[in-house]
Amino acid sequence: MIYLDYSATTPVDSEVIKTFSKACESYWANPNSLHKEGVKANALINASTEQIAEILGVKPSEIIYTSGASESNNLAIKGICEKYQNRGKHIITTNFEHSSIYGPIGYLQKKGFDVDFVKTLDDGKVDLEDLKRLIRDDTILVSVTAVNSEIGIIEPIEEIGKLLKNYPKIFYHVDLTQSIGKQKIDLTNIDLASFSAHKFFGVKGVGVLYKKENINIEPLIHGGKSTTIYRSGTPATPLIASLAKALRLVYKDYDEHNAYVKELNSKVRQALSKYDKVYINSPDDALPYILNISVIGVKPEVLLHALEEDEVYISTQTACSNKTDESKAVLALTNDPERSKSSVRISLSYKTTNEEIDEFLKIFDKCYNKLTTLR
Amino acid sequence: MKIIKINAVWCPACILTNKIWKKVKEDYKDLDIEELDFDFDEDEVKKYDVGKVLPVVIFMNDDQEIERLVGEKTEKEIYDAVERNR
Numbered sequence: 001m002i003y004l005d006y007s008a009t010t011p012v013d014s015e016v017i018k019t020f021s022k023a024c025e026s027y028w029a030n031p032n033s034l035h036k037e038g039v040k041a042n043a044l045i046n047a048s049t050e051q052i053a054e055i056l057g058v059k060p061s062e063i064i065y066t067s068g069a070s071e072s073n074n075l076a077i078k079g080i081c082e083k084y085q086n087r088g089k090h091i092i093t094t095n096f097e098h099s100s101i102y103g104p105i106g107y108l109q110k111k112g113f114d115v116d117f118v119k120t121l122d123d124g125k126v127d128l129e130d131l132k133r134l135i136r137d138d139t140i141l142v143s144v145t146a147v148n149s150e151i152g153i154i155e156p157i158e159e160i161g162k163l164l165k166n167y168p169k170i171f172y173h174v175d176l177t178q179s180i181g182k183q184k185i186d187l188t189n190i191d192l193a194s195f196s197a198h199k200f201f202g203v204k205g206v207g208v209l210y211k212k213e214n215i216n217i218e219p220l221i222h223g224g225k226s227t228t229i230y231r232s233g234t235p236a237t238p239l240i241a242s243l244a245k246a247l248r249l250v251y252k253d254y255d256e257h258n259a260y261v262k263e264l265n266s267k268v269r270q271a272l273s274k275y276d277k278v279y280i281n282s283p284d285d286a287l288p289y290i291l292n293i294s295v296i297g298v299k300p301e302v303l304l305h306a307l308e309e310d311e312v313y314i315s316t317q318t319a320c321s322n323k324t325d326e327s328k329a330v331l332a333l334t335n336d337p338e339r340s341k342s343s344v345r346i347s348l349s350y351k352t353t354n355e356e357i358d359e360f361l362k363i364f365d366k367c368y369n370k371l372t373t374l375r
Numbered sequence: 376m377k378i379i380k381i382n383a384v385w386c387p388a389c390i391l392t393n394k395i396w397k398k399v400k401e402d403y404k405d406l407d408i409e410e411l412d413f414d415f416d417e418d419e420v421k422k423y424d425v426g427k428v429l430p431v432v433i434f435m436n437d438d439q440e441i442e443r444l445v446g447e448k449t450e451k452e453i454y455d456a457v458e459r460n461r
Contacts, residue, residue, distance in 0.1 A: 102390060106383070
């Protein structure tokens with residue numbers, strides 16, 4: 001199997017499984033219990049939280065555990081909007097977000113919130129001038145993804161944070177789901193940030209919402225203090241400990257990982273560029289872990305299934321736009337309907353080998369010739 | 376004339392066009408608009424042969440479909456369609 005769909009999810013690292021199992025076996029008591037076993041489990045959570053906070057450069061009290069990025073995004077957006085709606089009901093977001101951002105925003109729109117989409121420049125980055133133009137007295141939330149999941153566009157997250165510092169009434173949320181472990185982002189000017197563990201070789205079912213200490217949010221799940229008052233439920237010790245382990249591992253050799261994946265990305269880009277009908281949609285400065293391409297005239301599903309026959313796994317886009325199968329993100333970036341109707345995503349990781357890439361390129365060549373000569 | 380509007384909360388094109396429809400509703404106060412949710416009004420939505428592209432806006436006259444808007448539309452396209460069919 002050649003797995004090139006790491007942006008969808010990753011296999012769990014064997015070291016992470018060990019941490020998870022150990023916590024299940026030896027730290028299973030309720031961390032809120034007052035007895036010795038509970039205290040032991042609670043100590044493991046506290047140690048994990050301290051490690052996570054240190055890696056992110058934030059305070060342990062600013063970490064809220066959730067079931068994953070979708071919950072974190074919902075908690076951030078609904079939590080802020082419900083708590084601060086007396087200040088205003090205007091939200092600004094982008095065209096490159098995940099559905100777990102659009103979901104709560106669409107829900108809030110039904111409840112009377114006003115939503116604007118900030119324009120992006122030709123390279124897909126947020127137009128800071130347009131963002132300034134959109135800001136109103138009643139704007140309470142700006143939510144931007146650090147890295148778009150389909151194309152890998154890197155948004156100027158820190159610059160947006162600096163700009164928003166001039167507007168103290170606005171809360172700034174960043175979706176770090178595709179960025180975590182692959183970028184180092186300074187969270188100083190960011191109020192809330194979401195991510196989940198399964199994108200960096202962690203276990204599914206756990207995520208984090210970072211929330212600046214002095215900000216209040218309305219919980220989605222009420223029921224009293226867990227690890228924080230913002231998300232109730234018995235703290236999931238094994239999930240939390242395994243998230244901390246996965247985060248430590250992914251940042252351990254961060255520079256080497258990034259340099260290596262950049263090389264893999266260049267190799268694939270170079271090899272695929274020679275095909276007449278292949279367009280590389282991801283900009284040159286996109287996150288190297290994500291490579292979006294279009295094979296003109298070939299439906300994404302057809303290419304996906306052709307590659308699948310040789311056990312190569314890539315992904316297609318989520319369709320929700322003008323015409324069937326069109327990728328809204330690719331259309332917004334390229335303004336080319338043909339490309340947006342035929343785009344697929346190849347996503348890499350530091351565990352992808354050079355041999356896998358060589359084999360993938362051979363199989364791609366075979367599929368390309370078969371599918372493009374059929375027409 | 377009746378308008379059936381099919382949206383989903385997670386669809387950015389729906390969020391964008393809802394803003395325009397809010398204005399339409401203010402300008403044409405007599406419009407009969409039925410809002411359906413793609414996920415939660417499944418049985419109703421089924422009747423209209425909706426594909427996977429949203430939003431879908433169907434203009435009906437005496438229970439007969441006379442026009443359909445599919446996907447993201449501009450303010451002008453929406454206003455023109457309302458004007459044509461009312």
